Amino acid sequence: MDQFTRQTLLQKIKDTHNEDSWNEFVEIYRPYIFVIIKNLGVKASEIEDHVQSTLVICWQKLPDFHYDPGKGRFRYWLSRIAKFTVSNHIRKFSRRSELDEKLEIPESLPSEIEKISDKEWKVFITKKAWANIKGDLTENARLSFEALMEGEALDSISERLAMPKNTISVNKKRIEPKMFKEIQKLQRELG
Numbered sequence: 001m002d003q004f005t006r007q008t009l010l011q012k013i014k015d016t017h018n019e020d021s022w023n024e025f026v027e028i029y030r031p032y033i034f035v036i037i038k039n040l041g042v043k044a045s046e047i048e049d050h051v052q053s054t055l056v057i058c059w060q061k062l063p064d065f066h067y068d069p070g071k072g073r074f075r076y077w078l079s080r081i082a083k084f085t086v087s088n089h090i091r092k093f094s095r096r097s098e099l100d101e102k103l104e105i106p107e108s109l110p111s112e113i114e115k116i117s118d119k120e121w122k123v124f125i126t127k128k129a130w131a132n133i134k135g136d137l138t139e140n141a142r143l144s145f146e147a148l149m150e151g152e153a154l155d156s157i158s159e160r161l162a163m164p165k166n167t168i169s170v171n172k173k174r175i176e177p178k179m180f181k182e183i184q185k186l187q188r189e190l191g
Contacts, residue, residue: 010074013062026055028190029078031127035120036082046089053085054078074190079117125190129182133175141171148172 009028012021030051037050058081067074130149134142140163147157148168158165 010062010065010067013059022059025058029058030055032075032120032124033078033082035124036079036117037086039116039120040083040086042086050082050085050089053089054082057081057085075117075121076114079114125183125186126179128190129179129186132186133178133182136178137175140167141175144168144171145175 009021009025013025033054034047034051037047037054038044042050058078061081065077134146137145140161143161144157144163144167147160148154154165154168157163157168161168
């Protein structure tokens with residue numbers, strides 16, 4: 001599958017609703033939409049429904065969407081659609097009956113959506129960057145770096161992997177620039 005920049009991908013979807021482009025869009029942004037909706041306090045059993053609703057709205061709105069970086073980031077647009085989907089569900093639900101107290105939406109939701117969006121975007125981009133580069137690493141380098149990312153102590157990693165501490169440190173120094181470069185690339189491509 002060709003790698004398009006986000007703007008190129010958005011243009012392809014906008015012009016043709018090309019199924020391959022749409023599938024690529026869903027593959028890239030679905031995990032991000034999922035964590036945004038999860039962080040809005042939606043019950044676990046309802047998250048997937050809201051993700052699907054958000055994707056449907058995106059599909060409907062993308063033909064009229066014009067991305068202007070000066071007006072904000074694309075991920076904020078996605079976050080707002082996710083928030084709208086959840087809020088709309090709550091409004092409909094509350095009209096039919098009293099609001100279910102088990103559905104906990106933070107009262108600070110409107111002012112916090114961009115903070116949630118930014119936090120989850122960093123996690124999303126970091127995981128995607130790691131997935132993109134880890135296949136090019138040796139098993140020991142990959143295992144030692146993953147352990148460091150999880151917060152395991154250098155001594156513990158060294159003992160568990162039977163690897164000298166200086167080798168672990170060298171692996172870290174070699175992998176960090178690759179991760180940084182990949183994160184920057186994904187930030188440019190995906191916004």
